[in-house]
Amino acid sequence: MSKGEATRQAILGQALDLTSEVGLEGLTLGVLAQRVQMSKSGLYAHFASKEVLQRDVLDTAAARFVDVVIAPALKRPRGLPRIELLFEGWLRWGTEELTGGCPFVAAAADFDDRPGMVRDRLIGHLKDMLGTVSRSARIAVEEGHFRADLDTDQFAYEMWGLLVAYQHYRRLLGDPASIRRAHIAFRGLIDHSTR
Amino acid sequence: MSKGEATRQAILGQALDLTSEVGLEGLTLGVLAQRVQMSKSGLYAHFASKEVLQRDVLDTAAARFVDVVIAPALKRPRGLPRIELLFEGWLRWGTEELTGGCPFVAAAADFDDRPGMVRDRLIGHLKDMLGTVSRSARIAVEEGHFRADLDTDQFAYEMWGLLVAYQHYRRLLGDPASIRRAHIAFRGLIDHSTR
Numbered sequence: 525m526s527k528g529e530a531t532r533q534a535i536l537g538q539a540l541d542l543t544s545e546v547g548l549e550g551l552t553l554g555v556l557a558q559r560v561q562m563s564k565s566g567l568y569a570h571f572a573s574k575e576v577l578q579r580d581v582l583d584t585a586a587a588r589f590v591d592v593v594i595a596p597a598l599k600r601p602r603g604l605p606r607i608e609l610l611f612e613g614w615l616r617w618g619t620e621e622l623t624g625g626c627p628f629v630a631a632a633a634d635f636d637d638r639p640g641m642v643r644d645r646l647i648g649h650l651k652d653m654l655g656t657v658s659r660s661a662r663i664a665v666e667e668g669h670f671r672a673d674l675d676t677d678q679f680a681y682e683m684w685g686l687l688v689a690y691q692h693y694r695r696l697l698g699d700p701a702s703i704r705r706a707h708i709a710f711r712g713l714i715d716h717s718t719r
Numbered sequence: 720m721s722k723g724e725a726t727r728q729a730i731l732g733q734a735l736d737l738t739s740e741v742g743l744e745g746l747t748l749g750v751l752a753q754r755v756q757m758s759k760s761g762l763y764a765h766f767a768s769k770e771v772l773q774r775d776v777l778d779t780a781a782a783r784f785v786d787v788v789i790a791p792a793l794k795r796p797r798g799l800p801r802i803e804l805l806f807e808g809w810l811r812w813g814t815e816e817l818t819g820g821c822p823f824v825a826a827a828a829d830f831d832d833r834p835g836m837v838r839d840r841l842i843g844h845l846k847d848m849l850g851t852v853s854r855s856a857r858i859a860v861e862e863g864h865f866r867a868d869l870d871t872d873q874f875a876y877e878m879w880g881l882l883v884a885y886q887h888y889r890r891l892l893g894d895p896a897s898i899r900r901a902h903i904a905f906r907g908l909i910d911h912s913t914r
Contacts, residue, residue, distance in 0.1 A: 547829050633825035634742050636890040681900045689880030695831040705876045
């Protein structure tokens with residue numbers, strides 16, 4: 525990695541933490557410049573525009589998501605054990621890993637009607653994540669953990685819903701039962717997928 | 720209603736449509752002034768600050784939600800028919816009624832770590848909505864439509880999750896199966912609550 529690329533990656537790491545707090549919409553070159561104590565023109569050398577910065581932060585988030593959520597799950601046995609770890613990692617992702625919340629969930633509402641490179645990249649990453657869930661469920665079918673006629677894309681839809689609900693209940697409503705509710709909902713989804 | 724109050728309500732109606740598009744975070748006195756073709760100082764006569772404006776728009780959204788989602792459901796027979804209409808109305812709320820998406824969902828991620836009057840009001844409205852779902856499920860238990868040991872707060876959690884997932888799948892991912900997925904998930908939740 526060149527020195528310029530190393531600097532760029534270090535900036536993106538801080539930009540991701542900032543995004544978790546203020547949302548992707550709040551991530552501007554000016555706000556980031558203050559955080560990393562660089563001049564705005566110094567940042568322009570790395571990111572040609574706010575949109576490029578926002579797009580690259582989404583890539584950084586997706587790479588970290590692979591490292592801390594997907595990769596550990598892929599090391600577990602195929603099928604249900606893998607899905608269970610995926611779920612647990614995802615719960616921690618928007619709470620302990622990124623203490624300001626999941627940047628994908630925050631960006632989903634902000635960018636849903638804003639065409640452009642940021643929205644396109646966001647859609648790509650979400651499809652990747654949901655596709656990983658769907659494929660993991662397909663493997664669980666093959667392993668005989670889930671029933672043969674399971675609609676695995678439907679499984680991904682429902683798992684996504686209960687993960688987002690967890691983020692709202694925990695981070696916004698401050699509901700002490702949120703983690704219990706997430707687990708009960710997940711157990712119900714697994715039961716429903718099994719029989 | 721005084722003329723001043725009528726003007727204020729008219730402004731808030733336009734502010735709500737704008738919020739649906741740009742998110743509550745994007746709703747500033749400057750942006751609203753352009754939309755309603757008033758001066759910023761003219762708006763200050765109605766809203767002392769951006770926070771007051773954002774808080775009042777949430778109240779406007781909650782009142783409209785009661786009119787178009789909750790009130791029609793309350794006119795249906797107690798129990799399951801009421802919950803079904805609540806669900807259908809909610810699906811339309813963030814798509815047809817507010818074409819830019821549900822302002823509560825958008826604000827949930829933006830304001831979850833931003834203490835203040837806007838966050839407090841948002842929490843209050845969300846608790847009202849989720850409480851309505853939970854009480855409707857309680858009535859469905861009383862009517863014998865749902866099983867006696869149903870955790871009705873858990874029911875609200877899971878219904879919220881699949882509604883938010885619908886918004887993401889439809890508005891962001893543009894998935895043509897989104898409405899079918901929402902209905903399948905809801906039917907699964909109802910089945911699970913029945914037996």
